Amino acid sequence: MTACSSPTRHHLDSLWSRVRCHLIATPSPFASALYIDHNSVEIHADSACLDSSTGVEVAVRTRSATAQRWVLSAITVCAIAAVAAPAHANPVVQPVAADPSVIRAADGKFYMYTTGDDWGDGHGTHDMSIFTSDDLESWKYSGDVFKNHPSWHPAGKVGWAPDAHYKNGQYSLYYALGDPTNPCIGLATAQAPTGPWTDLGKAVLCAKDVGVEGTIDPFVWDDGTSKTMIVGNFHGIYAIPLDAAGHAPAGKPVQIADKRFEAPYVQFHDGYYYLFVSAGNCCRDANTAYRVLVGRSSSLTGPYVDRKGTDLNNGGGALVLAGSDKWAGPGHNSIITDDAGTDWIVYHAIPRARLELPSGAQRREGMIDRITWADGWPEVGDGSPSSTGPEVPKITSPVKVSVVSDDAQLPASGGTVKAALRITAPADAAYSGKVWANYTLPSSTKEATLLQPQDVALQPGQSVDRPITFTVDSNASPGTYELIGYAGPSSDQPVQFGALMAQKATSVANKQ
Structure with missing residues (x-):
């Protein structure tokens, strides 16, 4: 396939390919599907369906599903016309938030x-x-x-x-x-x-100070001139004026919702x-x-x-x-x-x-x-929690760092989490620096080294993975082990991090 007059779709049973033209000098058009590193392009199996519109010829080494052998073929992989937008995964915090x-x-x-x-x-x-x-x-x-x-x-x-x-x-x-x-x-x-x-x-x-029941679940609204506490737990939701410091009530409660509710939160939007x-x-x-x-x-x-x-x-x-x-x-x-x-x-x-x-x-x-x-x-979506969201929050940063794994759930007997430290440059800027990874034990903030600092240099929009493994034995405490990846100019100057929460179960099956 050598022309890209119209968008085409390539289904690739490929784990690795080598660039035949000077693709490394340009931003990767393949988003999460292709990762360019040292003049190679990695095509991940779960992202190997590409929409394309303008071409770059590459030689692709593919494995035949029937013959179980590698076949070398040349195709023109074109710039993406439509790649699935990055998605986020829920939950974002475990085990409790x-x-x-x-x-x-x-x-x-x-x-x-x-x-x-x-x-x-x-x-x-x-x-x-x-x-x-x-x-x-x-x-x-x-x-x-x-x-x-x-x-x-x-x-x-x-x-x-x-x-x-x-x-x-x-x-x-x-x-x-x-x-x-x-x-x-x-x-x-x-x-x-x-x-x-x-x-x-x-x-x-x-x-008893304010004459209402259920004064839990506080939310304080501060408009710059006064403070009001919105509070309530199945005894009515009330707005209670506070003093200027926000340290004490300063007026009578006003009921704003009935006894069916708790956990009030106020957001101002378009008037x-x-x-x-x-x-x-x-x-x-x-x-x-x-x-x-x-x-x-x-x-x-x-x-x-x-x-x-x-x-x-x-x-x-x-x-x-x-x-x-x-x-x-x-x-x-x-x-x-x-x-x-x-x-x-x-x-x-x-x-x-x-x-x-x-x-x-x-x-x-x-x-x-x-x-x-x-x-x-x-x-919110279809009105129920998403396991994967259609897009990610847009946060301005010099580099995107994430730790990804197909399975971060460990049984009570322990095991190994196989993950990747993924570094992605912004679409409009290159990034170079160090990447490294640490880990923490359950309920601890003390970090220990998991992956020593490595150099990385990315073109705009380019991603690269660094494999990491983390093993927990059967005698280790149950709970949340965090794998934390960092990027920065040096290991003592992190500018961005991403984390993966690995869960080790207890021996009680229904209390994992």
């Missing part, structure tokens, strides 16, 4: 703050976990908010449902502290997104406040009906109505996300916006194939999906 709140910090990275739970790896209950990401896809565990519980917390209590903010050089984290009759909201602040955190030393408010809420019991295993609904208002304090005009205080609520055959109980969301202005909903969901943590707690994993605004309303 319940009630996620996501912000972008002063360093340009993203930070996710979550309800901790006991991960079942021998390290006990996490007091609100922190995860870090460069791209909203790959996340690494960065420790917990509290190593020691604040003195005013009742014994044995940990924080829930964190609500994170960054303003004027300070990070603020509101959180819930459960109690059957008088739940409270606390506040911790820090100068860095991972702490150390200084607690206010007392509650911002408790249920409306959108109140996202979750309904149903979050933690009833596969039978949960937990889901995300929304209403909108021209005022922060309502009334919030759904698509039909029904008030959320009177049975209203437009469905955004509900469970599927693979995922149960999606809910308790926040929203983050990428560099292209696209909104992404960040939430937790339960994998139906693995309902519980080894501790017996509900396994609520971290998820992300794109929001599409249609006729003034937020929509």
Whole structure:
């Protein structure tokens, strides 16, 4: 095939090919299908279907499926007319990322703050976990908010449902502290997104202070002139004015949604406040009906109505996300916006194939999906969590780093994860530097070397893989082992990272 007058499609049973023309000097037109390195082109079996329109002749060594032999043939592989867009995969955080709140910090990275739970790896209950990401896809565990519980917390209590903010050089984290009759909201602040955190030393408010029940799941709206806490847990959702510091209530609560809901989150879009809420019991295993609904208002304090005009205080609520055959109980969301202005909903969901943590707690994993605004309303795909999304968040960076594997699930007997450290240059810029990989043990942020630094030089749009293997023996702790790949000018100057969470099961089959 030598002409490219019209787009053609080539199905290649190929693992390797060599360029016969000067393709290395130009950006790779083959995106994730072809990887150019040292004048060779690697065609991956799962990406070997190419749409093409303009030609470059290559010699391709292919294996005959019937004769089981290699055949050398020349074809013209043309520049891509349409290549499947890169996709993201859910979950983005394991084993637990319940009630996620996501912000972008002063360093340009993203930070996710979550309800901790006991991960079942021998390290006990996490007091609100922190995860870090460069791209909203790959996340690494960065420790917990509290190593020691604040003195005013009742014994044995940990924080829930964190609500994170960054303003004027300070990070603020509101959180819930459960109690059957008088739940409270606390506040911790820090100068860095991972702490150390200084607690206010007392509650911002408790249920009995403001005369409402269910004061957990806080969300604070700060418009620059005043602060309002939106809060509630199946006793009504309320808007409560706060003082200028955000340390105490400063007015009467206003009910903005009825008793069906919890986990409020407000997003302003095109002149409306959108109140996202979750309904149903979050933690009833596969039978949960937990889901995300929304209403909108021209005022922060309502009334919030759904698509039909029904008030959320009177049975209203437009469905955004509900469970599927693979995922149960999606809910308790926040929203983050990428560099292209696209909104992404960040939430937790339960994998139906693995309902519980080894501790017996509900396994609520971290998820992300794109929001599409249609006729003034937020929509998410087909209305259920995706296992693979149609596109990735667009984040400006000098290089894209990811760690990919076909299978990162390990049995209790241990095993080996075979993965690749994938480095991709931006479409419009070359990249050169070092790449390397580290790993961490369950519930630890201490990194050890997995792959020594290597040189890489990429043309615009080019990708290259570096193979890595990671072995966990049968005596190793169960839990999450993170494989973290880096790129930068040197190993002490990382500029971008990507991570893969490898899960080692316990010996109890239904608590993997």
